[in-house]
Amino acid sequence: MANALNKYAAIQSGIMSTIHAYTGDQMILDGPHRKGDMRRARAGAANIVPNSTGAAKAIGLVIPELNGKLIGSAQRVPVTTGSTTILTAVVKGTDVTVDGINAAMKAASSESFGYNTDPIVSSDVIGMKYGSLFDATQTMVAKIADDLYEVQVVSWYDNENSYTSQMVRTIKYFAEI
Secondary structure, eight states: OHHHHHHHSEEEEEEEEEEEEOOTTSBSSSOOOTTOOTTTTSBTTTOOEEEOOSHHHHHHHHSGGGTTTEEEEEEEESOSSOEEEEEEEEEEOSSOOHHHHHHHHHHHOOSSEEEEOSOOOGGGGTTOOSSEEEEGGGOEEEEEETTEEEEEEEEEEOTTHHHHHHHHHHHHHHHTO
8 A cells, every 4th residue: 555655646754553453462351461561451352552563664674765754553452353554644746636546556456455445344354365455435635735745545454364365475476486
């Protein structure tokens, strides 16, 4: 998603937030966390838990032109799977529009990156095989200067099956080299 957006309009800076299903290292009931993390010590199925993420930094490793331009955070929420990534970015371009961004995302769609126009929720992505599924219904654009725009784009993923599907694709890729 970040790569497709950056190709459409150059990302100047951005904040990537994941709204992530709770994970196995969170507590079922409030109690001590094995690593001493007081937030993760709270019941995962009953709380929204702020957390860190390395996803924004990792993007800079695979897309060098975005290195150092993105920061990120995570909120773990009480759902078992079905998560979303929200990228809010300042981009530089001419005539940046919702339709233009959505067209760029659709053109970038692949076996790993899906494109969606339906009004879905987290349970709708359970079992999907895309690494992430772009949600065209949530794209927003605001012009902030002559050639600068603030945009927000959103994608969904199944934190179990999407990851596994990406790993299978990676193994197949390396097996064919």
